[in-house]
Amino acid sequence: MKILILSCNTGEGHNAAGHAVLEAARLRGHDAVLQDMMLLSSERTSRLVGNGYVYIARTLPHIFGIAYKLAGFISNRYVKSPVYWANTRLARKLAAFIDANHYDIVVTPHLYPAETLTYMKRHHMLHVKTVAVSTDYTCIPFWEETDCDYYIIPHEDLIEEYVKRGVPKEKLLPYGIPVAQSFTRPTDKAAARRQCNLPLDKPLYLIMSGSMGFGKLAVFSLALAKRCKSGEHLIIICGNNQKIRRILNHQFHGNKQVHILGYTNHVSLYMDACDVIFTKPGGLTSTEALVKNIPIVHTAPIPGCETKNSAFFAERGLSFASKYMVEQIRLGQMLIRDSGLSEEMTKEQQANRKPDAAMRIIELLETIR
Numbered sequence: 001m002k003i004l005i006l007s008c009n010t011g012e013g014h015n016a017a018g019h020a021v022l023e024a025a026r027l028r029g030h031d032a033v034l035q036d037m038m039l040l041s042s043e044r045t046s047r048l049v050g051n052g053y054v055y056i057a058r059t060l061p062h063i064f065g066i067a068y069k070l071a072g073f074i075s076n077r078y079v080k081s082p083v084y085w086a087n088t089r090l091a092r093k094l095a096a097f098i099d100a101n102h103y104d105i106v107v108t109p110h111l112y113p114a115e116t117l118t119y120m121k122r123h124h125m126l127h128v129k130t131v132a133v134s135t136d137y138t139c140i141p142f143w144e145e146t147d148c149d150y151y152i153i154p155h156e157d158l159i160e161e162y163v164k165r166g167v168p169k170e171k172l173l174p175y176g177i178p179v180a181q182s183f184t185r186p187t188d189k190a191a192a193r194r195q196c197n198l199p200l201d202k203p204l205y206l207i208m209s210g211s212m213g214f215g216k217l218a219v220f221s222l223a224l225a226k227r228c229k230s231g232e233h234l235i236i237i238c239g240n241n242q243k244i245r246r247i248l249n250h251q252f253h254g255n256k257q258v259h260i261l262g263y264t265n266h267v268s269l270y271m272d273a274c275d276v277i278f279t280k281p282g283g284l285t286s287t288e289a290l291v292k293n294i295p296i297v298h299t300a301p302i303p304g305c306e307t308k309n310s311a312f313f314a315e316r317g318l319s320f321a322s323k324y325m326v327e328q329i330r331l332g333q334m335l336i337r338d339s340g341l342s343e344e345m346t347k348e349q350q351a352n353r354k355p356d357a358a359m360r361i362i363e364l365l366e367t368i369r
Contacts, residue, residue: 176354
């Protein structure tokens with residue numbers, strides 16, 4: 001089977017989900033390709049869309065939050081949004097791309113391609129089935145104006161929300177958010193620490209800000225480091241934000257208990273090595289930590305769907321969360337010091353994690369193509 005996976009470069013989470021599906025497809029012997037849909041227009045369009053999104057989310061989060069609320073207000077199943085009409089502009093190019101490459105089915109972990117595919121379907125330009133994959137623990141605005149054959153959602157508790165927004169219940173499959181196979185195969189903590197050149201006998205915090213390096217990472221890391229009185233080590237993964245990385249390198253120069261990384265392909269191993277993870281509540285990173293079964297403290301979200309992600313996890317005991325930095329640090333220290341508390345959280349995680357989401361998606365594709 002030849003599978004097209006369509007994404008967009010608006011944060012790395014969508015692409016990570018796409019790569020997880022790609023990896024699972026190839027493991028089962030299928031021919032799969034991951035494509036940035038905006039490249040069908042031009043590299044310039046891809047950069048404008050991706051960089052514009054990242055810039056607003058990173059530097060103007062409150063504007064991002066206002067835009068998200070506005071989208072929720074205008075979102076409905078009866079009138080198409082400006083987002084829908086903007087994405088229809090690529091319909092003919094996408095239709096030609098699918099036909100020229102003889103794809104059997106299309107999967108998208110992003111709303112924008114789902115909008116384009118919907119337009120194509122309604123104008124008889126699409127002759128293959130489509131599966132959308134939600135990468136947040138909420139029904140984001142405008143999913144209800146798309147028309148895919150199936151929607152993979154993160155959890156069965158979200159079915160009612162999607163139905164209320166107008167997505168047909170029979171199309172909803174709560175398989176979970178797909179993650180790379182490395183996250184489904186745990187490495188022993190001691191072995192992971194040896195591979196990462198980390199101490200075996202010290203408490204270890206992992207601090208992640210996502211691929212965009214969002215948030216007051218340097219301020220948070222310094223505040224946490226000052227409260228570490230028992231030899232705790234900090235691993236800080238600051239994503240693609242080189243400015244924050246330079247600040248952190250200067251701030252912790254000579255401190256052998258603080259390990260600073262930029263973007264890394266070894267997140268899975270660092271998760272296995274840590275005792276507690278501090279992370280912003282992006283859908284993918286949160287799911288990776290959930291699948292890894294690590295005590296989680298959610299830091300301040302980018303307003304919008306990340307706020308919903310944080311609430312979903314906290315309400316089910318899958319993470320602790322606070323909008324206040326001091327409280328976030330206190331919660332992390334509690335999880336380090338109180339094994340009963342961390343065991344209670346990881347027990348809830350075990351009951352809610354869905355490590356086989358990527359493989360289940362491929363099994364679905366095999367049955368519906």
